[in-house]
Amino acid sequence: MEISNTFIYAxxxxxxxxxxxGILLKLFYxxxxxxxxxxxxxxxxxxxxxTPKVQPGHIDVEMKKKxxxxxxxxxxxxxxxxxxxxxSTQKEKLKQLxxx
Amino acid sequence: xxxxxxxxxSFYIAxxxxxxxxxxxxxxxxDGQVSQVKRMLKRQGIxxxxxxxxxxxxxQHAFNYAQIFSTSELKRPMKSGLLNPTEKxxxxxxxxxxxxxxxxxxxxxxxxxxxxxxxxxxQREVSYHEDVLRTIIEQYGYSVKKIEEAVAIGxxxxxxxxxxxxxxSMGAGMCNIAVMYQxxxxxxxxxxxxxxxxxxxxxxxxxVSQAKVTSIKENSNTLxxxxxxxxxxxxxxxxxxxxxxxxxxxxxxxxxxLLTNLKVQFEGVENVPNFPEAVPIVIGGGTSLVKGxxxxxxxxFDQNEFPIPISEIIHIEDxxxxxxxxxxxxxxxxxxxxEE
Numbered sequence: 001m002e003i004s005n006t007f008i009y010a011x012x013x014x015x016x017x018x019x020x021x022g023i024l025l026k027l028f029y030x031x032x033x034x035x036x037x038x039x040x041x042x043x044x045x046x047x048x049x050x051t052p053k054v055q056p057g058h059i060d061v062e063m064k065k066k067x068x069x070x071x072x073x074x075x076x077x078x079x080x081x082x083x084x085x086x087x088s089t090q091k092e093k094l095k096q097l098x099x100x
Numbered sequence: 101x102x103x104x105x106x107x108x109x110s111f112y113i114a115x116x117x118x119x120x121x122x123x124x125x126x127x128x129x130x131d132g133q134v135s136q137v138k139r140m141l142k143r144q145g146i147x148x149x150x151x152x153x154x155x156x157x158x159x160q161h162a163f164n165y166a167q168i169f170s171t172s173e174l175k176r177p178m179k180s181g182l183l184n185p186t187e188k189x190x191x192x193x194x195x196x197x198x199x200x201x202x203x204x205x206x207x208x209x210x211x212x213x214x215x216x217x218x219x220x221x222x223q224r225e226v227s228y229h230e231d232v233l234r235t236i237i238e239q240y241g242y243s244v245k246k247i248e249e250a251v252a253i254g255x256x257x258x259x260x261x262x263x264x265x266x267x268x269s270m271g272a273g274m275c276n277i278a279v280m281y282q283x284x285x286x287x288x289x290x291x292x293x294x295x296x297x298x299x300x301x302x303x304x305x306x307x308v309s310q311a312k313v314t315s316i317k318e319n320s321n322t323l324x325x326x327x328x329x330x331x332x333x334x335x336x337x338x339x340x341x342x343x344x345x346x347x348x349x350x351x352x353x354x355x356x357x358l359l360t361n362l363k364v365q366f367e368g369v370e371n372v373p374n375f376p377e378a379v380p381i382v383i384g385g386g387t388s389l390v391k392g393x394x395x396x397x398x399x400x401f402d403q404n405e406f407p408i409p410i411s412e413i414i415h416i417e418d419x420x421x422x423x424x425x426x427x428x429x430x431x432x433x434x435x436x437x438x439e440e
Contacts, residue, residue, distance in 0.1 A: 067235045068191070074150040075196040076142070080160040081122040087115050087421075091429040093259040097283060098433070 102435045103202055103242070104427030105213040106252070107233055109178045109273030109296065110386060114201035115424040117432070121201050122420075127175050127193050128162035130155045151192040158193055166311045174311055180292040181216040181274035182229040191232070198236050205241035208438070212431040213237060214249040214423050217276050217288040220361065224292075245434060248288055250278035252426030257382030257416040265379040266408065268358070269423055270387035272296045275358050279366065279408070281373040289365055293354055295387035302346040316343055317390060325351060325392030348396065354387075355400040366407045378411035384422035388415060 166174035177190035254267035263283035
């Protein structure tokens with residue numbers, strides 16, 4: 001009988017404490033304004049940027065060609081026309097021009 | 101002894117200080133047993149070349165045969181100013197022609213040959229053509245140098261204006277143009293139209309074979325493109341008159357094409373010189389030999405449209421050999437420099 005009375009008193013006290021704490025919290029506790037942002041952020045894919053590149057010019061390389069001469073087996077060719085006599089050219093004037 | 105060689109589509113011409121040699125650049129393959137054909141040609145004194153079991157008649161004889169026997173196909177080692185890619189037997193024939201015109205070199209002899217400028221209207225490179233000719237000429241022992249065909253015309257026709265002006269070489273396969281200033285080439289190019297283009301089109305329009313058209317163009321006494329004579333021909337209304345009228349029309353179109361492209365090229369190139377004073381246009385080459393050519397050229401030329409002030413239009417003396425003579429001058433100067 002004594003044990004059950006003690007249990008009842010303790011239970012009442014605990015309820016009263018809880019009740020008072022609840023009233024106090026409601027009166028004085030203000031919740032924090034800060035919001036928690038989820039850490040998992042959507043990643044935006046990178047955009048490819050066309051970097052200005054200097055187009056290198058082409059380099060010409062000398063080509064070593066092997067040319068088959070294809071000599072005729074026999075040839076009896078004679079020139080169609082032969083003009084004999086001094087051939088006039090502008091060589092002397094060209095020479096003067098080149099030598100200033 | 102220095103030598104100049106004009107490697108033309110229609111003629112190869114070699115010049116030394118005392119001789120000019122010409123060889124028509126064409127051949128005709130003769131069917132039949134080789135030994136029999138050779139015997140027959142030797143008996144008749146007809147020049148030929150034998151290679152790989154084939155016998156080819158070369159030069160003027162081949163040209164004459166092609167006119168007489170219309171079934172015979174006249175072959176050309178060169179086309180549009182360059183080696184003919186479709187002609188398999190071209191190289192031995194060219195080799196024989198060059199060998200006959202130049203002969204073997206004596207010690208230290210120089211040969212200057214001409215090459216076309218890069219064509220603007222066909223996708224062809226000049227370098228292979230250039231290398232083949234160089235290799236053939238070197239094989240005869242020459243020290244070989246090259247110059248552009250139009251520049252060779254300039255060396256003959258622009259010396260009195262300090263190598264300043266416009267030089268035009270009108271050949272069978274192409275026309276070459278160089279704009280020169282004080283001996284420097286400011287602009288050079290070629291177009292793949294020339295005398296052959298005129299002949300082809302006249303042949304198609306009139307139904308006369310191309311070899312016949314070429315022959316009329318080269319030999320006809322009545323062919324005169326000057327405007328006064330043109331009217332008389334028109335009134336005759338004969339078959340030959342039709343050919344002559346067509347030749348005149350296509351000459352006009354050729355000159356127009358040339359001048360229009362010269363204008364476009366000149367306007368499109370950076371760093372072209374300004375010509376404060378009027379300069380001459382000098383014209384050479386076999387296609388310009390036809391009587392009355394300058395009349396047609398003057399008809400097509402319009403100073404207001406042309407980008408350079410022009411003082412006069414000159415048809416160079418002995419236009420057929422002008423390129424070879426220009427090459428010869430260059431070869432002689434190289435030899436003199438070497439001796440000094």
